Amino acid sequence: MITQTAASNDAPSGPRRTRVKICGLTRPQDLDEAVAAGVDAIGLVFYPPSRRCLTLEQAADLRARVPAFVDVTALFVNPDAQAVRQVIEAVRPDLLQFHGEESPGFCADFGMRHIKAFRAGAPGLETAATLARACEAYGQAAGWLFDSYSAGYGGSGSGFDTTLLADVSRGPGVPALVLSGGLKAETVGAQIAALEPFAVDVSSGVESAPGIKDPARIQAFMRAVRAADAAGMP
């Protein structure tokens, strides 16, 4: 296990620039707002019980609006492989994101960069040691996303006890630490200062209703992230 480095957002050195992903986009105007606000990635949900779930056609239309240098992430919960392949074919995401009990092999099987999400505090993930051990099995992931433990697997707007991240390996060559779960403009700065994640991920905290993003909240969230990074500059 690589011991926790002192570096901010897992980078060996240099100024901090916390990456930002806004997830659960459903409307073209919201996607345009997120891109204009400077996000690094957007997330498209393919989990039918979610009110943010998209059809392949809706997702392809959104994906077509995303410019270069902004990643498109396709998000699943315990999908069958065929459903993932259909999304890859129709949407051409840059990254896959798995929020369920998918095995390391299943996640890696598509030959694409992927993020594995962990519900901190879920059964078997109730301590820093067990959470860190669970992550280690997903060493091929490009990122480890830590979310709260919710029945809906994500998008809950709830936070979690981030001391559970204390033993998670960090540093070069280790999947990036992505902090998620109930973040909003009012709280993300303190979370960045305390944890120095490589990236933050938000859905509910920039919404006026499920799947409906609020431009003012998106802009406030981005300002808060940039202010936290500026405050942490060496």
Ligand SMILES: O=C(O)c1ccccc1NCC(=O)[C@H](O)[C@H](O)COP(=O)(O)O
């Ligand atoms: O957004 C959803 O509805 C969703 C449903 C099931 C699994 C994941 C989902 N969202 C994925 C995300 O990465 C969210 O951004 C993350 O769970 C944080 O959500 P929030 O607490 O609302 O900011």
